[in-house]
Amino acid sequence: MILVHLEEELSRLEEEREQLADMLRHLGSDMRRLRDRFDEDGTLDKPETSKAAADLRYWLKVAHETEAQIRNVRRKQKGIAGDWALDLERARVEIGCRMARLRRCCGAGEFPQ
Numbered sequence: 001m002i003l004v005h006l007e008e009e010l011s012r013l014e015e016e017r018e019q020l021a022d023m024l025r026h027l028g029s030d031m032r033r034l035r036d037r038f039d040e041d042g043t044l045d046k047p048e049t050s051k052a053a054a055d056l057r058y059w060l061k062v063a064h065e066t067e068a069q070i071r072n073v074r075r076k077q078k079g080i081a082g083d084w085a086l087d088l089e090r091a092r093v094e095i096g097c098r099m100a101r102l103r104r105c106c107g108a109g110e111f112p113q
Contacts, residue, residue: 010073013066020063027056 030052038044079086 006073006077010070010077013070013073017063017066017070020059020066023059024056024063027052027059031056 034044034049034052
């Protein structure tokens with residue numbers, strides 16, 4: 001059995017997200033350079049443009065997957081399973097309020113006559 005610590009996993013994913021952001025910034029500058037070249041002389045180097053577009057699509061996909069993993073780790077940290085979570089603190093408060101109403105209603109603490 002392999003034990004995965006959520007904090008370690010989250011920090012690893014955060015580092016990965018920073019690296020992906022850096023990669024996407026570089027790809028963005030490449031795309032701007034290609035656009036500027038097209039604006040200057042009206043020609044595109046199709047292989048270079050196709051490669052840059054494919055790289056951009058790939059890294060955007062990887063970034064999206066990393067963000068999904070970060071969301072999942074944060075949900076696990078909060079104890080959320082699936083589409084629901086149990087807020088134990090709120091449940092405790094609500095039960096306490098209901099118990100207080102029952103005590104008032106039933107006259108708890110009074111001595112029978």
